[in-house]
Amino acid sequence: MKTKSGFVTIAGRPNVGKSTLMNRLIGENLSIITDKPQTTRKRILGILSEENYQIIFLDTPGMLNPKYLLQEKLVEYIKLSLKDADVIVFMITIKDLMKEEKFYESEDFQKMILKSKKPVILVINKVDLTNSDRIGSAISLLEKENIFKRIIPVSATEGYNVSYVLDTIIEFLPEHPKYYPDDQLTTETERFFVSEKIREKILEIFHDEIPYSVEVYIEEFKERAKGKDYISAVIVVERNSQKPIILGKKGAKIKKLGNLARKSIEDFLGREIYLELRVKVSENWRKNERELKNFGYD
Numbered sequence: 295m296k297t298k299s300g301f302v303t304i305a306g307r308p309n310v311g312k313s314t315l316m317n318r319l320i321g322e323n324l325s326i327i328t329d330k331p332q333t334t335r336k337r338i339l340g341i342l343s344e345e346n347y348q349i350i351f352l353d354t355p356g357m358l359n360p361k362y363l364l365q366e367k368l369v370e371y372i373k374l375s376l377k378d379a380d381v382i383v384f385m386i387t388i389k390d391l392m393k394e395e396k397f398y399e400s401e402d403f404q405k406m407i408l409k410s411k412k413p414v415i416l417v418i419n420k421v422d423l424t425n426s427d428r429i430g431s432a433i434s435l436l437e438k439e440n441i442f443k444r445i446i447p448v449s450a451t452e453g454y455n456v457s458y459v460l461d462t463i464i465e466f467l468p469e470h471p472k473y474y475p476d477d478q479l480t481t482e483t484e485r486f487f488v489s490e491k492i493r494e495k496i497l498e499i500f501h502d503e504i505p506y507s508v509e510v511y512i513e514e515f516k517e518r519a520k521g522k523d524y525i526s527a528v529i530v531v532e533r534n535s536q537k538p539i540i541l542g543k544k545g546a547k548i549k550k551l552g553n554l555a556r557k558s559i560e561d562f563l564g565r566e567i568y569l570e571l572r573v574k575v576s577e578n579w580r581k582n583e584r585e586l587k588n589f590g591y592d
C-alpha cells in the first residue's frame with residue numbers, strides 16, 4: 295500500500311472545539327483548551343504517524359475580525375495554515391449552525407476557506423448538547439449545497455465520530471512520503487509547551503480582561519542532571535493595575551497558579567520541575583509590533 299501524507303488545517307470560529315478535536319485525534323494534550331474564546335494564539339503542529347499514513351495537523355486560532363495587532367497576526371496564522379493545507383477541517387458548533395444556517399455565505403468563509411479550492415470536511419461539533427432530530431435536518435440542508443466533501447456531526451469531548459473524521463481525512467490525503475520521522479509528535483519546543491500550560495492555567499483562574507491581556511514566556515529552562523529541572527517564566531500583563539490581580543493578596547493567587555501550572559507541566563514532561571513565576575508589565579503589548587515579535591508572533 296502506498297503511503298499517504300499531508301497537512302490538515304483545523305479552522306473555525308473561536309471556541310468551537312478545534313484544539314479539543316486535534317488533541318483527541320492525536321491522543322496527546324498538545325494544544326491548550328479552555329472554555330474561553332481565543333485560547334489558541336499560534337499555529338500548533340501535531341503529527342499523527344501510522345504505518346501507511348502521516349497527518350500533520352495544524353491547529354489554528356479562531357477566525358475573527360481583527361481589532362488590534364495581535365488579532366491581525368492570528369488571522370495571518372490562519373491564512374498561512376490554510377495555504378499549507380492539503381485538507382481543511384472546518385469546524386462549527388451545532389448551536390452556531392442553527393443560528394447561522396448559511397454560515398458558508400459569510401465573507402470570511404468565502405475568502406479564506408472556499409477560495410482555497412481545497413477539500414473541506416465540515417465537522418459539526420458539540421452535538422452532545424443538542425437533540426438528534428435537529429442535527430439530521432441541518433445536515434440534509436447543507437448536503438444539498440455541495441460545498442463540503444463530507445459533513446460529520448461530532449462530539450470532540452465525548453469522542454463521538456472522531457474516528458470517522460480520521461478515516462475521512464485519510465481518504466482525502468494525497469499520496470506522499472512521510473514528512474517527519476515516525477516518533478516525532480510536534481515541531482514546537484518544550485519551552486513553548488511549558489509557556490502554554492502556564493497560560494492555560496491563567497485562563498482558567500482569571501476572568502474578564504486578564505485572559506486576553508496575558509502573555510507568558512520562559513526566561514530560563516535549565517535541565518539538571520541531578521535534581522529537578524529549573525524553569526523560570528514571566529507573566530506579561532498590559533497595565534500596572536493588572537499586576538496585583540495576578541499576585542493576589544499576599545501573593546496567594548500567583549502561588550496557586552504556580553502550583554497548578556507546575557503539576558500540569560510535570561504531567562506533560564513526565565518529570566518533576568521547579569517553577570518560578572514573576573509578573574512584568576508591558577504597556578499595551580497586544581498592539582506593539584516589536585513586543586509581539588519578541589513573544590514570537592512573527
Ligand SMILES: Nc1nc2c(ncn2[C@@H]2O[C@H](COP(=O)(O)OP(=O)(O)OP(=O)(O)O)[C@@H](O)[C@H]2O)c(=O)[nH]1
Pocket residue numbers: 307308309310311312313314315326327328329330331332333334335354355356357419420421422423448449450451452
Ligand atoms: N459540550 C461540548 N463541549 C466541547 C466539545 N468540544 C469542545 N468543547 C469545549 O469547548 C470549549 C472550547 O474548546 P477548544 O478546543 O479550546 O476550542 P477552540 O476552537 O480551540 O478555541 P480557540 O482556540 O479559542 O479558537 C472547551 O471548554 C471545550 O471543553 C464538545 O464536543 N462538546
Ligand SMILES: [Mg+2]
Pocket residue numbers: 312313314325326333334353354355
Ligand atoms: Mg484552540
